[in-house]
Amino acid sequence: MKYFAGEYDVAVIGAGHAGIEAALAAARLGCKTAVFTINMDAVGNCPCNPSIGGTAKGHLVREIDALGGEMGKTADECFLQSRMLNRGKGPAVHSLRAQIDRRKYSTVMKHKLELQKNLELRQAEIVEIEKTEDGYDLTTRMLAVFHCKTVVIATGTYLGGRIFVGEVSYESGPDGIFPASFLGASLKKLGLPLRRFKTGTPARVLRNSIDYTDLEVQKGDEPPQPFSYETESLGENKVDCYISWTNDETKQIILENIHRSPLYAGKIEGIGPRYCPSFEDKIMRFKDKPRHQLFIEPCGLDTEEMYLQGMSSSLPEEVQLKFYHTIKGLENCVIMRPAYAIEYDCVDPTAMLATLEFKDFPNLFGAGQFNGSSGYEEAAAQGLVAGINAALKVLGKSPLIL
Structure with missing residues (x-):
């Protein structure tokens, strides 16, 4: 009642x-x-x-x-x-x-x-x-x-x-x-007047399963600059980020499995907001590109999760494992949270x-x-x-x- x-x-x-x-x-x-x-x-x-x-x-x-x-x-x-x-x-x-x-x-x-x-x-x-x-x-x-x-x-x-x-x-x-x-x-x-949109997010991987040997290190600015005009000082940067690249093998796995992407199989009816393309969407739109950049970023100080910026996907979990493992530094990465797409009103x-x-x-x-x-x-x-x-x-x- x-x-x-x-x-x-x-x-x-x-x-x-x-x-x-x-x-x-x-x-x-x-x-x-x-x-x-x-x-x-x-x-x-x-x-x-x-x-x-x-x-x-x-x-x-x-x-x-x-x-x-x-x-x-x-x-x-x-x-x-x-x-x-x-x-x-x-x-x-x-x-x-x-x-x-x-x-x-x-x-x-x-x-x-x-x-x-x-x-x-x-x-x-x-x-x-x-x-x-x-x-x-x-x-x-x-x-x-x-x-x-x-x-x-x-x-x-x-x-x-x-x-x-x-x-x-x-x-x-x-x-x-x-x-x-x-x-x-x-x-x-x-x-x-409602409509459907979709967006997505990449996998999170275990920090110690990444090989950092040949990755490009991306450090913060010194001194770091705050967003707020009321913040007097941020202190020092606490973490590094890393850069890697996809390759022809990554691209081939995506192309072989594109029919299993819900976006391309017609299961997702929503369109994407601007600036949120999935990785398979990048591959399909820019087939001439030999490689794509990705950033490996920490999610926090008290977690071992690392975020793979630029690698959003809705492909099946086993396909995600395959294409992530083709990338330098991620050959043996352990996926803690798989990538997914989400559709919403x-x-x-x-x-x-x-x-x-x-x-x-x-x-x-x-x-x-x-x-x-x-x-x-x-x-x-x-x-x-x-x-x-x-x-x-x-x-x-x-x-x-x-």
């Missing part, structure tokens, strides 16, 4: 990078705010690369920081290595990138939400959104009903999430966490205003991968804008349009 559980000025659905910034912004502007997440241990999770910033992204982190957001400060607190990319080009494209401790980042962000005045962090799956005269009613899977003046949807890749590894597929959010299985149907009933962003409020649904906002974005930084930037505008709507003030 449903029961009334409370009311908020601003409710944020999802506590990923978009949801965090939206919730903090709304609370800091004085609104009574709640952020709902399926799993509180996944607040600020980095299910893909263990880094913040990079080309076209580092700029966004700086802008988030300038507007009072939290991503840059937390990246500085959790940094392992910092590098300014594109130094060989003009200053307009210099872009800061920080390798971070992904577990620490999640822990620090969760604690910041817990400490924030006017903000409540709640573990609950929102399964239904209903329009009311003065806002929206949110129903949880436990049948609690919350009345909210404004709502920010920041569901990431959880909404109708489905994992693909070769011929295997199953309902799931990233990193084996439960998906949001019911909210999508409610949003369609409400009238939102998102919305047509042309249905929104520049404030990220829906044109046909006043007081309802969207942010991050729910809007079809790509990457932690773009999600956080959109979350900040959506959270600020949701709060300004409640306060009866003019919107922020950048």
Whole structure:
């Protein structure tokens, strides 16, 4: 039986990078705010690369920081290595990138939400959104009903999430966490124009199973540069990253097994957001290229997982083992987590205003991968804008349009 559980000025659905910034912004502007997440241990999770910033992204982190957001400060607190990319080009494209401790980042962000005045962090799956005269009613899977003046949807890749590894597929959010299985149907009933997107992530491999002998070492800048203008010093870089290359044998294995990729077998109906191609997609698009670069990066100081940036895949697990083992340094690598693709529901962003409020649904906002974005930084930037505008709507003030 449903029961009334409370009311908020601003409710944020999802506590990923978009949801965090939206919730903090709304609370800091004085609104009574709640952020709902399926799993509180996944607040600020980095299910893909263990880094913040990079080309076209580092700029966004700086802008988030300038507007009072939290991503840059937390990246500085959790940094392992910092590098300014594109130094060989003009200053307009210099872009800061920080390798971070992904577990620490999640822990620090969760604690910041817990400490924030006017903000409540709640573990609950929102399964239904209903329009009311003065806002929206949110129903949880436990049948609690919350009345909210404004709502920010920041569901990431959880909404109708489905994992693909070769011929295997199953309902799931990233990193084996439960998906949001019911909210999508409610949003369609409400009238939102949903569509399917897909993205993916590479395998994680055991650190001591890598042969570093002939790998190119990639060190951080000295002194390392922080993201936040409030960070006085980062200290020293704590880790090195490494570079390797694929070869003709890698390429041949991909081509022989391309029919087993769910993307090419027609099992994945979603298209990919920009900048997130799978490795098999690179091979098919650039068949003339003899090799592709990959980066081997640590996921944290207290884990032996290494991330293979540039090697995202949805091929079967045994095919992944074969092609990873053709790469210099990875000949005997042990896969701790296989690569996978994930398909999820998102919305047509042309249905929104520049404030990220829906044109046909006043007081309802969207942010991050729910809007079809790509990457932690773009999600956080959109979350900040959506959270600020949701709060300004409640306060009866003019919107922020950048």
